[in-house]
Amino acid sequence: MERTLIGELSGKVGQEVTIFGVADVRRDQGKMVFFDFRDRSGKVQGVVLPNSPAMDVAKETTIESSVRVSGIVNKRPEKNVVAGKQNGDIELEIQGIEIVGKAEVLPFEPDAELNLDTHLDNLPLTLRTERSRAIFKVQSEIIGAYREFLTKEGFREFQAPKLIGDDAEGSGEVFEVPYFYDKTAHLATSPQLYKQIMVGVFERVFCAGIVFRAEKHATTRHLNEYTSLDMEMGFIEDHHDLMNMETKLMRHITDHLRATCADEFAILGADIPKVPEEIPFMKLREAQELIKKETGADKTNEPDLEPEDERWLCEWAAKERGSDFIFVTHYPVAKRPMYTMEDENDKGFTKSFDLLFRGIEITTGGQRRHDYQNLIDGIKMKGLNPDQFSYYLQAFKYGMPPHGGWGMGLERLTAKFLNLANVKEAALFPRDINRIDTRLSEN
RNA sequence: GCGGUCGUAGCUCAACUGGUUAGAGCACUCGCCUGUCACGCGAGAGGUUGCGGGUUCAAGUCCCGUCGACCGCGCCA
Numbered sequence: 064m065e066r067t068l069i070g071e072l073s074g075k076v077g078q079e080v081t082i083f084g085v086a087d088v089r090r091d092q093g094k095m096v097f098f099d100f101r102d103r104s105g106k107v108q109g110v111v112l113p114n115s116p117a118m119d120v121a122k123e124t125t126i127e128s129s130v131r132v133s134g135i136v137n138k139r140p141e142k143n144v145v146a147g148k149q150n151g152d153i154e155l156e157i158q159g160i161e162i163v164g165k166a167e168v169l170p171f172e173p174d175a176e177l178n179l180d181t182h183l184d185n186l187p188l189t190l191r192t193e194r195s196r197a198i199f200k201v202q203s204e205i206i207g208a209y210r211e212f213l214t215k216e217g218f219r220e221f222q223a224p225k226l227i228g229d230d231a232e233g234s235g236e237v238f239e240v241p242y243f244y245d246k247t248a249h250l251a252t253s254p255q256l257y258k259q260i261m262v263g264v265f266e267r268v269f270c271a272g273i274v275f276r277a278e279k280h281a282t283t284r285h286l287n288e289y290t291s292l293d294m295e296m297g298f299i300e301d302h303h304d305l306m307n308m309e310t311k312l313m314r315h316i317t318d319h320l321r322a323t324c325a326d327e328f329a330i331l332g333a334d335i336p337k338v339p340e341e342i343p344f345m346k347l348r349e350a351q352e353l354i355k356k357e358t359g360a361d362k363t364n365e366p367d368l369e370p371e372d373e374r375w376l377c378e379w380a381a382k383e384r385g386s387d388f389i390f391v392t393h394y395p396v397a398k399r400p401m402y403t404m405e406d407e408n409d410k411g412f413t414k415s416f417d418l419l420f421r422g423i424e425i426t427t428g429g430q431r432r433h434d435y436q437n438l439i440d441g442i443k444m445k446g447l448n449p450d451q452f453s454y455y456l457q458a459f460k461y462g463m464p465p466h467g468g469w470g471m472g473l474e475r476l477t478a479k480f481l482n483l484a485n486v487k488e489a490a491l492f493p494r495d496i497n498r499i500d501t502r503l504s505e506n
Numbered sequence: 507g508c509g510g511u512c513g514u515a516g517c518u519c520a521a522c523u524g525g526u527u528a529g530a531g532c533a534c535u536c537g538c539c540u541g542u543c544a545c546g547c548g549a550g551a552g553g554u555u556g557c558g559g560g561u562u563c564a565a566g567u568c569c570c571g572u573c574g575a576c577c578g579c580g581c582c583a
Contacts, residue, residue, distance in 0.1 A: 092546085093539045113540060143541060151543090171517040172533060174544080180575055181517075235582065253583090278581055279507065289583065370579080417583095424583065472583030485576090486583095497574085 064133060070104030072136050073153055081133045082107070082155065086124050086166075087173070096121040098157075100132060109134060109155040120160040126173065127191070129164030132157055179485055186492060186500075197327035198489060201320065202477045206271055208319035209292050212312050218294060219265040223254030223272060229451055236277035250275035253470060258295040259402070259431060260458045262466045269294035271473070279496050283485040284423055286474060288494045295468030302414040302430045305467050306344065306390050309418060309426065313388065314338040320480070333481045336387040336421075343380050344390035344416070346409075350376055366398040374422040392416045401445040402438065404430040404467075414467075421479040428469025435459040 064081040072080065084102035091097075096111040096118070109132060111121040124130060134157040145151035170185065171177065174192050182189045189195060210220065226240060227249055240248040254270050261268040274291045299305065320328070320335050328335055345353070351363045354372055357379070362372065368391065380389035393412040396405050403413045415429030432438040438459050442449045449456065477489040487493040492500065 088543075090542050090545050091539095092542060095540050095542075097542050097545080099543070108543065110541080140541085143543090145543070148543085168534070169516090170533090172544085175517060175532075177517070178576080274583085276582075280579095280581065281507095281577090282579080282581095283577075285582070291583070367582095427583065470583065475583060 068104040069100065069102045069107045069150070072107055072150060072155070075136045076138055076153060077136065079133065079135050079158075080155070081131060083131050083163075084129070086126055086128050086130055089121075089124065089126060091122070098124070098132075100130070100155075105149045107150040107153070107155055109157045111157045111160075115157060117157050117160045120162065121157070124160055124162055125166045126169060127166035127188075128162050129166075131161040131163055133159040179487065183487065183493065183498060190491065193330060197324075197330045198477065198481060198483070199491060201324050201327050201481060202473065202489065204320060204323050205316055205473065205477060205480070206290075206292070208316040209269075209271060209312070211319070212315040213267075213269045213294060216267070216308070218267040218269045218296070219261075221258075221261055221265070221268055221270055223251065223257040223270050223293075225251045225273065225275070227251045228454075236279075238275050238277045252276055253291060254293050255400075255402070255470070256452075256455045258293055258468060259463075259466065260455065262295050262297045262468075263458045263461075263463055266297040266464070267295075281495070283487075284475060284478075286486060286490055286493050286495065289475075289490065290473035292471040292473050292476075293468065295466060297464040297466040299430065299465055299467050302392065302416055302428070302467060305428050305430070305469060306342070306392075306416055306418075309428070309469060310338065310342050313342075328481070331481045331483075335480070337385075338388065339384070339386045342388045342390055342418075343384045343386055344392055346393040346412070347391055347395075348393065348412075350391055353379070366395050368417075370423075373419050373424060377419050377422045380419075387421055389419050390416045391419060396444075399429070401441040401447060402431045403441070404432050418469075418471075420476070421482075423475060423479060425475050425479065426469050426471040428467065430465070430467035433459065433463040433465050 064079075066083050067075060067080040069082055069084060072082070082100060082102065084100040086098055087101040087106060088099040089096065094113040098109040098111075098121075099106050100109055111117050115121075132155065134155040137154055137156050139152055139154050143154075169188070171181070174194065177189065190199070214220070228246055229249065235252045237252055238250040240250060242248060251274055253274055254272065258268055258270065270293050271290060272293075273288055275288055276285075277287065278285065296305070296308070317335050317338055324335075347368070348363065350368065350372070351365065354375060355361050355363060358375065362369070368376065376389060376391070377387070380386045392415065393406065393409060394415050394417075396403070396411055396413055399413045399415050403415050406412050406414050413429060415427070417424045418426035418428075432441050435456070438456065439449045442452060474486045474489040477483070478486045481489070483489055487495070
């Protein structure tokens with residue numbers, strides 16, 4: 064018999080149907096057995112009545128088993144209607160169950176509160192929980208909204224290489240790949256140089272892909288492999304064009320989530336933030352002065368904000384400006400990569416920005432050096448050898464428009480949208496220095 | 507890499523200043539249950555307290571080492 068999706072059952076009252084799904088819950092009452100079944104479209108209750116031919120199979124149908132279930136869609140008696148629940152007014156009177164993928168007894172109850180360690184060691188199972196499904200549906204919708212917005216703004220998506228010749232930017236630790244005969248190769252820490260090259264090709268480009276960082280960090284906000292939402296655009300005036308674009312992007316993403324993921328945010332007890340007409344922004348030095356004035360902590364000689372400063376500044380922005388977001392601009396030249404443009408009106412500081420969201424840095428961006436000689440000066444100033452960048456430099460040798468862009472951490476963004484304590488909860492299969500698919504590498 | 511906290515049943519957690527046979531809820535097994543929706547009720551089984559050493563009449567508890575996890579920091583997205 065043809066498959067009916069669970070989400071379509073409410074229109075089939077009185078009909079005989081077959082659903083394909085997973086046994087989500089079993090409530091065995093002896094002479095009667097109730098199930099909740101789930102498929103990709105939702106959940107429905109099934110009931111095996113006394114003396115049903117399906118009773119024997121029902122008794123041995125374990126939670127998480129994949130099944131094909133045939134039965135009749137019935138309206139529930141008035142007193143058994145559960146308001147506000149999908150299919151709460153109907154149920155499937157089960158006539159046959161076929162177990163097509165039997166599950167063994169689970170090591171823990173579905174939807175139990177697990178320690179992060181237990182969750183991560185059992186991902187093939189724990190990713191099936193309602194909570195995990197909610198997190199990764201939201202993440203998937205974020206990527207979809209990102210792609211939709213930038214495409215509409217005239218950006219062209221491209222794939223950046225992950226195997227690269229040099230660590231190029233000189234920022235962050237890189238994984239070495241010992242394969243190529245006569246060259247050192249690495250895993251890309253960013254698509255940075257390639258997306259700049261692609262500005263010369265398409266003017267506006269973006270990519271959403273995995274990047275690799277070999278830092279031996281152990282924090283709630285770092286991964287050794289994460290998804291970078293990158294973009295780069297030509298013919299900008301300065302970094303404010305980028306900040307304005309990102310403001311519009313965040314508004315688009317939050318509107319999209321409101322339309323598609325309200326249930327998932329409710330499951331996780333999280334709020335979708337409002338994006339103000341203008342996200343507040345200030346220079347790094349202004350932020351440091353503010354922190355000094357308000358808290359007494361003098362960090363005005365620091366080249367960057369510490370995590371505790373980022374948290375404080377976000378609380379300030381939320382309270383004083385009603386925004387979950389705040390831009391910090393003008394980091395010192397010494398603190399930023401060689402391609403970052405210095406502000407001609409504020410020497411020693413760059414036309415760069417970070418976007419902070421709910422206490423953490425989710426984006427770094429800025430205007431780039433687009434003049435050939437100016438870029439070579441930038442490379443030399445960092446103590447790097449321009450010859451090593453000749454491939455990249457060719458783009459500039461033959462003319463590049465003023466341009467800039469950003470890189471955004473998808474897992475951080477997801478984690479902060481959903482108030483997750485650790486970014487590893489927002490990565491399907493997170494890699495860190497002690498963990499790569501633990502269960503698979505055991506034995 | 508450094509600092510802090512922790513490691514007790516399959517899971518989540520108890521066990522006061524060291525003190526008799528290490529407990530609970532859920533899961534599991536058996537029995538009962540014709541309207542449950544985290545079904546319920548009764549009974550049962552389940553532990554080398556991460557591992558190694560030490561102090562003590564006595565160690566889950568104190569000390570040393572080791573392995574592991576989580577949190578914070580550096581670095582970053």
